[in-house]
Amino acid sequence: MPGSAGAATPATPTVADLGEHGLIARLRARVPPPPAWLAVGIGDDAAVVEPPRNQLEVLTTDVLVEGVHFDRRFSTAADIGHKALAVNLSDLAAMGAEPRSALLSLALPAALAVAEFDALLDGFLALAARHRLALVGGNLAQSPGPLVVDVTAVGAVRRRRALTRAGGRPEDELFLSGRIGGAAAGLARLQALGAALAAGDPEAEETVRRYRRPDPRVRLGLVVARNRAASACVDLSDGLADAVRQLAAASGTGAELDAGEIPVEPGARAWSERQGRDALADAVAGGEDYELLFAVPRRRRRAFLAAARLVKDTTVTRIGRLTPPGAVVLARDGRTAPLPAGFAHFGLGG
Amino acid sequence: MPGSAGAATPATPTVADLGEHGLIARLRARVPPPPAWLAVGIGDDAAVVEPPRNQLEVLTTDVLVEGVHFDRRFSTAADIGHKALAVNLSDLAAMGAEPRSALLSLALPAALAVAEFDALLDGFLALAARHRLALVGGNLAQSPGPLVVDVTAVGAVRRRRALTRAGGRPEDELFLSGRIGGAAAGLARLQALGAALAAGDPEAEETVRRYRRPDPRVRLGLVVARNRAASACVDLSDGLADAVRQLAAASGTGAELDAGEIPVEPGARAWSERQGRDALADAVAGGEDYELLFAVPRRRRRAFLAAARLVKDTTVTRIGRLTPPGAVVLARDGRTAPLPAGFAHFGLGG
Numbered sequence: 099m100p101g102s103a104g105a106a107t108p109a110t111p112t113v114a115d116l117g118e119h120g121l122i123a124r125l126r127a128r129v130p131p132p133p134a135w136l137a138v139g140i141g142d143d144a145a146v147v148e149p150p151r152n153q154l155e156v157l158t159t160d161v162l163v164e165g166v167h168f169d170r171r172f173s174t175a176a177d178i179g180h181k182a183l184a185v186n187l188s189d190l191a192a193m194g195a196e197p198r199s200a201l202l203s204l205a206l207p208a209a210l211a212v213a214e215f216d217a218l219l220d221g222f223l224a225l226a227a228r229h230r231l232a233l234v235g236g237n238l239a240q241s242p243g244p245l246v247v248d249v250t251a252v253g254a255v256r257r258r259r260a261l262t263r264a265g266g267r268p269e270d271e272l273f274l275s276g277r278i279g280g281a282a283a284g285l286a287r288l289q290a291l292g293a294a295l296a297a298g299d300p301e302a303e304e305t306v307r308r309y310r311r312p313d314p315r316v317r318l319g320l321v322v323a324r325n326r327a328a329s330a331c332v333d334l335s336d337g338l339a340d341a342v343r344q345l346a347a348a349s350g351t352g353a354e355l356d357a358g359e360i361p362v363e364p365g366a367r368a369w370s371e372r373q374g375r376d377a378l379a380d381a382v383a384g385g386e387d388y389e390l391l392f393a394v395p396r397r398r399r400r401a402f403l404a405a406a407r408l409v410k411d412t413t414v415t416r417i418g419r420l421t422p423p424g425a426v427v428l429a430r431d432g433r434t435a436p437l438p439a440g441f442a443h444f445g446l447g448g
Numbered sequence: 449m450p451g452s453a454g455a456a457t458p459a460t461p462t463v464a465d466l467g468e469h470g471l472i473a474r475l476r477a478r479v480p481p482p483p484a485w486l487a488v489g490i491g492d493d494a495a496v497v498e499p500p501r502n503q504l505e506v507l508t509t510d511v512l513v514e515g516v517h518f519d520r521r522f523s524t525a526a527d528i529g530h531k532a533l534a535v536n537l538s539d540l541a542a543m544g545a546e547p548r549s550a551l552l553s554l555a556l557p558a559a560l561a562v563a564e565f566d567a568l569l570d571g572f573l574a575l576a577a578r579h580r581l582a583l584v585g586g587n588l589a590q591s592p593g594p595l596v597v598d599v600t601a602v603g604a605v606r607r608r609r610a611l612t613r614a615g616g617r618p619e620d621e622l623f624l625s626g627r628i629g630g631a632a633a634g635l636a637r638l639q640a641l642g643a644a645l646a647a648g649d650p651e652a653e654e655t656v657r658r659y660r661r662p663d664p665r666v667r668l669g670l671v672v673a674r675n676r677a678a679s680a681c682v683d684l685s686d687g688l689a690d691a692v693r694q695l696a697a698a699s700g701t702g703a704e705l706d707a708g709e710i711p712v713e714p715g716a717r718a719w720s721e722r723q724g725r726d727a728l729a730d731a732v733a734g735g736e737d738y739e740l741l742f743a744v745p746r747r748r749r750r751a752f753l754a755a756a757r758l759v760k761d762t763t764v765t766r767i768g769r770l771t772p773p774g775a776v777v778l779a780r781d782g783r784t785a786p787l788p789a790g791f792a793h794f795g796l797g798g
Contacts, residue, residue, distance in 0.1 A: 163590070242515035243592070246511075
């Protein structure tokens, strides 16, 4: 088994030193006791689960690739483990599903320190515990280059309650959770300032936190779906502009956003203005906010707002409406213009 | 959006030229009509499925990483697509599960030709069709280096029918499907001879085919599980030596293999002998055969053989037995010796 490069120094143990069986043993030691519905867990050829009773299942997969989706100078291993699960939970949230289980597939550089492997798992498992999601299986392989973290998440949703992108109708109102632009501004700050980030500026720190540790809106998606309070939903993995386009295209509508209503993260606004840039355009185009965008029929507005109030730590804001089939536009200062292009990870999305 | 390297030449279109939405459209055009149990398929935030009724679900994930699990000089894109699904189907087979759905997550080098992307999908989808498995979702991202193909497969198994590694008891007989050593010999041939492989030697060609296009023993696992004809099962992803150790460890037993009974692929034997090597040792240590190893209680031997006969294209061979807790040994010429070490992908497994 190959040792780490530079093994002559008093070596930090690497994942290659430990090997697959050693790493699986470490992983099993960190995973909490299995739920009753897990018949066979980590360590066999596959996991065996009792499916949710009288519910549909929701399946999603999303990968984080080093150099594309994260940079180990800007995110700790625990941040990466957190985010790899968060982006999948955000997809479950956008369907109105309750998280249940996940599989974790890691391609690890041989020289990765075992402590980093542990921290990645800890970041993943801490977020899993908050959402009562069980890690039921996975896969460990070596990578000749980047660290690759691929997660499959499985959730449950009641019949006829799943939120898709396709149910919106003209005149439905568009509601957005939270505020946007934070993650993109946080990444831009890290790229510009690196470790020299000024501490003690809470708004700036919040943008970096939003980039490193997105908070998927699982409970909001769930209560909105349970109350049939929205006609369509999508998450903002690739930014608001992309999300609105996806929802409108799937629903066969146009859309109009009101520039003055779009809630921009204060630390994102400050960063854009400091660069002499248009804060709203940056926020609308910026990716990785992992907020939810809902289409809400007008007669369901009251039900929607009541459902959203059940979720203590999230606000919702009406930012526009779906329109008859046609363009997706931004209304600003009495004029409308096409929305700026969305965000993409090196042109291929993620 | 970045073009391919060398874009001045009359360029072959690359995945970066097409972008995520273009690739997803290509993917959707290739996927056959969805089964009735698929409520929401490719193109939303997640897939929504009706779970199997009165059955348990089996979930597995396995990744192929370029430079670790495959080499694009030795395998076509279609081979890679086939194999990425095959290794997951083999895990379902080892649990006795019937394949149902899969998610496909690809991290693609920007310069990958669109034709290669198409071929990878075609290889995946052709094998999926043979096993009546539906591709229900996935993810496309860019890779800064290796091509990474991560698959999650979901199957169904009746209650109390799942085959685990842990059910074996001392005196159970060990049965192996097919023949071993082929895939490792095929890879060794490719590494030694590359494109200069002698055509017209069917035994040699069969080893290369076994390496490139493993044939998961899905139907065998299924009929054995349905007939409760085995007490334990594991697949040979990392070779026979590793599989026997895994099954014995999980079952709390030892094991003894009879060297004279182990069926070695003829083209693997020829290759080892040509190198002056011990063909049996090579075959036992070699990985990627994706055969199944079963533990069969003696009173179930007849039922096991009857079940196996239902599967036309696979033989099974008795190769040894489980023993009281202790070592895992190979009996050869009247003596026993410890089994050689198993196979591992660069020391980390896969």
